[in-house]
Amino acid sequence: MYGLLNIVAGIGDSLEISSAGFQTINSIVTDFSTQVLYLTPLIELPEVVVKENSLMADLQEVKKGYRDKGVFYTGTPHYYYLFLKPMTFIYENFKSEVINARKFKKYAKREVDSYEISTRFNDDLIKSNVPIKDADLFNFKLKYQPSLSQINTWNDYDLINYIKQCYKDFEEKGKTTTH
Incomplete structure (x- = not known):
């Protein structure tokens, strides 16, 4: 393009020359001669969208898969289904997909x-507060991992x-594990 x-x-005047898709040039007028300026094309990359695959999203996707198979209640169904909807009660207690959904629900709870x-x-928190070696870190975490109830009740200081x-x-x- 020309x-x-x-x-x-x-x-002494300054000129700014710009065009879409090219780098901007700033030039100062030093004399009245003809100046030739070249604009360098920009290298533009297409937009890249990065999405996190979160644990919760993955678990919800598997739950949706069970719902698509007709498994609606992954816990123990209420006993009033036995009288109001006996086939639902039997299905929700003994069907293999339902049993697998219950196992998955327990697994998902442990993972969460x-x-x-x-x-x-x-x-990072452990290393920043105690002088532990990287080789011992795994054993330390395995041996002293707190429970979820402890984590939920403690503040950072605790x-x-x-x-x-x-x-x-x-x-x-x-530094050895007892397992």
Whole structure:
């Protein structure tokens, strides 16, 4: 693409030349001679959308799969179904898809609990509060991982104190696991 411009300007004036898809050039007029300026094309990348595959989204997708198979109640159905809808009661208690859905529900609860614990009781927090070696970190986390109820009731100060106390115990008893 070419362009010729005739601009009335004085010595010392600054010019800004820009065009869509090209880098902008700033130039200062030093004399009244013809200047040739080249605009460099921009390298534009197409937009990339990055989405996180979250644990919760994955679990909801599997739940939806069970719902699509006709499994609506993944817990123990209420006994009033036995009298009002006996076929629903039988189906919701003994069908293999329902049994698998119940197993998945238990698995999903364990995974969500573990995820919630690991968001707070994590490597960075432990390393920033105690002088633990990377080689010992896995054993430490395995041996002293708090429960979900503890994590939910503790503030950050309580969690850090817990880590420090556990690290003292870890150092005194040795760094091997009892499992």
